[in-house]
Amino acid sequence: MVNQEMFKSKRINTLTISTVCLLLTLFQNSCQTNAPSKRITIASSGKVNSLDPARANTLKALQLISSLGDTLYELDNDGELIPKLASKMPVISKDKLKISISLKKNILFHDGTPFDSKAMKFTIERFQRIGTNNYILDKKIKSIETPNKNTLIINLNKPASSLEGLLTSVNLTAISPSFYKNHIDKFLNNNFVGTGQYVLKSFSNEVQILDPNLNYWDLKPKNHGINFVGYSNSSSLYGALKSKQIDLLLSNSIDDSQRKDLNFLSKKKEFKEGISNPTEVSFISLRTNIEPLNKKEIRLAISKTINREEISKNVSYGLRQPSKSIVPQIFKGDNLVSWPKYSPKEAIKILKDEGFCNGKTLNLPLTYRSNVPTDKLIALYWKQDVQAYMEDCLSININGVESTTIYKNLSEGLYTAVILDWTGTYSDPEAYLLPLLSCNKLDKNICNQGESVYSGSFWGSEKIEKLFLEAQSLYGNERLKILLKIERLASEAIPYIPIWVSSQKAWSQKNISKPIFNGAGRLLMGDLEIINE
Amino acid sequence: MSKNYTKIIKYTFLKVSLIPLSLLIISTLVFILLRVAPGDPVDAILGSGADDIAREALRTRLGLNESIISQYYNYIEKLIHFDLGKSLSNQEPVINIIRNSLPASLELGFVSIIIAILIGLPIGYWGLNNKNKSSDYISRIFGISTYAIPPFWGAMMAQLIFSVILRIFPIGGRFPIYQQSTNITGFIILDSILKNNFLALQGAIYHIALPSLTLGFLLSGIFSRSFRLNLEKSYSSQYVDAAICRGIDNRNILINYAIPNALLPILTISGVTLASLAGGALLIEVTFSWPGIALRLQEAITQRDYNLVQGIVLVTSFLIVSLNLLIDILIAFLDPRIEY
Numbered sequence A: 001m002v003n004q005e006m007f008k009s010k011r012i013n014t015l016t017i018s019t020v021c022l023l024l025t026l027f028q029n030s031c032q033t034n035a036p037s038k039r040i041t042i043a044s045s046g047k048v049n050s051l052d053p054a055r056a057n058t059l060k061a062l063q064l065i066s067s068l069g070d071t072l073y074e075l076d077n078d079g080e081l082i083p084k085l086a087s088k089m090p091v092i093s094k095d096k097l098k099i100s101i102s103l104k105k106n107i108l109f110h111d112g113t114p115f116d117s118k119a120m121k122f123t124i125e126r127f128q129r130i131g132t133n134n135y136i137l138d139k140k141i142k143s144i145e146t147p148n149k150n151t152l153i154i155n156l157n158k159p160a161s162s163l164e165g166l167l168t169s170v171n172l173t174a175i176s177p178s179f180y181k182n183h184i185d186k187f188l189n190n191n192f193v194g195t196g197q198y199v200l201k202s203f204s205n206e207v208q209i210l211d212p213n214l215n216y217w218d219l220k221p222k223n224h225g226i227n228f229v230g231y232s233n234s235s236s237l238y239g240a241l242k243s244k245q246i247d248l249l250l251s252n253s254i255d256d257s258q259r260k261d262l263n264f265l266s267k268k269k270e271f272k273e274g275i276s277n278p279t280e281v282s283f284i285s286l287r288t289n290i291e292p293l294n295k296k297e298i299r300l301a302i303s304k305t306i307n308r309e310e311i312s313k314n315v316s317y318g319l320r321q322p323s324k325s326i327v328p329q330i331f332k333g334d335n336l337v338s339w340p341k342y343s344p345k346e347a348i349k350i351l352k353d354e355g356f357c358n359g360k361t362l363n364l365p366l367t368y369r370s371n372v373p374t375d376k377l378i379a380l381y382w383k384q385d386v387q388a389y390m391e392d393c394l395s396i397n398i399n400g401v402e403s404t405t406i407y408k409n410l411s412e413g414l415y416t417a418v419i420l421d422w423t424g425t426y427s428d429p430e431a432y433l434l435p436l437l438s439c440n441k442l443d444k445n446i447c448n449q450g451e452s453v454y455s456g457s458f459w460g461s462e463k464i465e466k467l468f469l470e471a472q473s474l475y476g477n478e479r480l481k482i483l484l485k486i487e488r489l490a491s492e493a494i495p496y497i498p499i500w501v502s503s504q505k506a507w508s509q510k511n512i513s514k515p516i517f518n519g520a521g522r523l524l525m526g527d528l529e530i531i532n533e
Numbered sequence B: 001m002s003k004n005y006t007k008i009i010k011y012t013f014l015k016v017s018l019i020p021l022s023l024l025i026i027s028t029l030v031f032i033l034l035r036v037a038p039g040d041p042v043d044a045i046l047g048s049g050a051d052d053i054a055r056e057a058l059r060t061r062l063g064l065n066e067s068i069i070s071q072y073y074n075y076i077e078k079l080i081h082f083d084l085g086k087s088l089s090n091q092e093p094v095i096n097i098i099r100n101s102l103p104a105s106l107e108l109g110f111v112s113i114i115i116a117i118l119i120g121l122p123i124g125y126w127g128l129n130n131k132n133k134s135s136d137y138i139s140r141i142f143g144i145s146t147y148a149i150p151p152f153w154g155a156m157m158a159q160l161i162f163s164v165i166l167r168i169f170p171i172g173g174r175f176p177i178y179q180q181s182t183n184i185t186g187f188i189i190l191d192s193i194l195k196n197n198f199l200a201l202q203g204a205i206y207h208i209a210l211p212s213l214t215l216g217f218l219l220s221g222i223f224s225r226s227f228r229l230n231l232e233k234s235y236s237s238q239y240v241d242a243a244i245c246r247g248i249d250n251r252n253i254l255i256n257y258a259i260p261n262a263l264l265p266i267l268t269i270s271g272v273t274l275a276s277l278a279g280g281a282l283l284i285e286v287t288f289s290w291p292g293i294a295l296r297l298q299e300a301i302t303q304r305d306y307n308l309v310q311g312i313v314l315v316t317s318f319l320i321v322s323l324n325l326l327i328d329i330l331i332a333f334l335d336p337r338i339e340y
Helices: A002-034 A059-068 A117-130 A234-242 A256-267 A296-303 A308-315 A344-353 A373-389 A403-410 A430-437 A462-472 A476-493 B003-036 B041-046 B052-061 B068-080 B094-129 B134-148 B151-165 B188-194 B198-235 B238-245 B250-278 B282-287 B293-302 B306-334
Strands: A040-045 A073-075 A081-083 A098-102 A141-148 A151-156 A198-203 A207-212 A226-231 A248-250 A272-275 A280-286 A362-369 A394-401 A417-423 A441-443 A446-449 A496-502 A505-508
Touching: A040 A059, A040 A234, A059 A198, A059 A207, A059 A226, A117 A141, A117 A151, A226 A234, A234 A248, A234 A256, A234 B151, A256 A272, A256 A505, A296 A344, A308 A373, A308 A496, A362 A373, A362 A403, A373 A394, A373 A417, A394 A403, A403 A417, A403 B041, A417 A430, A430 A462, A430 A476, A462 A476, B003 B068, B003 B306, B041 B052, B094 B134, B094 B188, B094 B198, B094 B250, B094 B282, B094 B293, B094 B306, B134 B198, B151 B198, B151 B282, B188 B198, B198 B250, B198 B282, B238 B250, B250 B306, B282 B293, B293 B306
Parallel strands: A040 A226, A040 A248, A362 A394, A362 A417
Antiparallel strands: A073 A081, A098 A151, A141 A151, A198 A207, A207 A226, A248 A505, A272 A505, A280 A417, A280 A496, A441 A446
16 A cells, blocks of 8 residues: 555656656747847738738838848938949930939849849839739839840830839839749749848748848848748737847837837837838828818818827827928928928917807817727827817817728718828838829819829819929929929818828847838848847 | 437438538628628728729729629639639638648647646536635636636736746747748647657747647636536436445546536537637737737738638638537437437
């Protein structure tokens, strides 16, 4: 009996020891994750559905493609266009219908095939044919010629000065024609062969592994490779950085309270914070084709009730820059165009002149995207501010709707006022102005067909249309002046109320160099290096 | 063959023959509901920036310009040929997306149920063994409170404590970043065993540990409460009284009489829970970035990816119906009292 008990006890001990050993073995793994690696692990939100430049339209996919490939031109930190695969700036013919681009020599794709004018022609034509965002080219290109290996000639249907900016678009990243020969008319989602600093080693929707391109034609990466991982929520991203499970967090979609905390920790030098130039504009679109917002004075009064500084302070902890413009400053140099500023007293005066106040309240239904947390906070703050300072002149009724539903119904004119944001698909002021202000069918100042219908404002102007056309045949400063004039005209008509501009942010651990972005808001992964402190 | 077996076969045959009809009804309902919901894939893909021409072009390319009847006809025709179509957002075959994500959900669900049973049953037994004592109250409170904890809160707390503060477990994902996924069956634990890859097995267990412990813990309350109640019921039955009269000792009565009968309802609960987890545990998958079917479904709904939503709903419905049928048959075999 004693022996039996002893045997039982021994058995239990063995079982316990085995379990502890198993757990210890497993937990060893956690130490391995923290062990120094020469590769850098970057985390971002969500997953990558496609690495095809013709298909990609999420920030994460665009970021990856810009590290794996190159475009003809790139935007530097000062917003200046610089040649990348092109050897110099494009030459425009006198009639402005022909753009000649000289290409760099001796550049190889990751599959070993040479990059030349035919490859670039293949890339552009493929995007024109199947690109999800191919509307950005909008029948600008008539044909493409390749007189020799290093010269590309783009013939235009009409003068299109914005094409220079378009050539910086990640969607036009050069791809290898031989590798994509079976994907001329369809997407290749899980692979990529370009000319970039990195070569794709493996791809899954959640994890992408990038190795340095040892034959890269320009500066080689300062690290031994990148592991790019996606987490599905903000808390995981934040927790992963804090627990040192990742080296760098790249995201503009984490909660503002966590941004604030990371900003604070960066000031305490626990992390290094990198900020891009602002590229995303948040604004309120006002439906101008119905009463009472068809009156400019009413729109002016409403726009004077937005306290951008306080909204930025209360909603984003001051981390998003209040903006009185619908075009980020980087694209405008030192030029300023100012939309109406906050002044509730003036707003009350205007509304009184228009017959409101003293018992007659202007009720403004405001729709926000329920799946964008900051939109709701903006709406709530504005509503509260209006309640506090606008007496009985103005009242805001807020309503949350899922973003896809809003995009569907914008052009149907379902929303009197709606909070939206926009990031230009290429690096140019026109990429912000055209989608918000352009109109194909105008009736006085009401747009019946065109981009401004899809932005929910239904506002247009003959003068602006003429200026857009004029800008197409101008280059440099002259063109910029025209584009600024367009924004000025819009700021006087107030079809939109700009709120703030947002930047991409990244935070790295202390042993990693500070994250740096290029002018288009892409993280320069090749500049990241492990340092000893 | 006994009369009962014949009845079971008849019942199985009837149920199996009803599966295609159930699936047809489900797929039709999903098809209609998706088209009734505001917004379409084009809006989700292009956002608010694209013009009318671009939208129309994409709509035509995705086949969304055809009439609803024609779209439905094409859908059913493909379905008959076991073709679930291609994802509207990235043109990947839907079946490939399901093949990649369903095993993740099933693996997590299966491990979680095992953990729930391992936690729940001893606690239920411990409570009954100390009936009306403080341990019994603790066991009851445990049962109710684990059931009452909101899964997203429980998961976030587990992540905060064990991943961020104690740094024992990884924050999310299914396998280590540096490790390539081993793909034979899609079940990483099984695949690494089949490939004799100890490192992969270690990585897989290390990654599944926290999500499955959390889910298992949250589910264990149902098992502890149910086991306690059924064990108590078994103890008060006539066959246990008869066993006591025959002088059989308590241990034998527990193992041979009380537990087998108390476990039958547990089998039903396990089956139903596993069936419901076949569709994924969304909040756990979202919190732990677990690339399962529920996470895919959520993304597909946001993107209005009709084909992917239809495919996922259809496959998970089939799994749920089949698992329920399997449990029914299993219980009928195990318990001769049950008649169909």
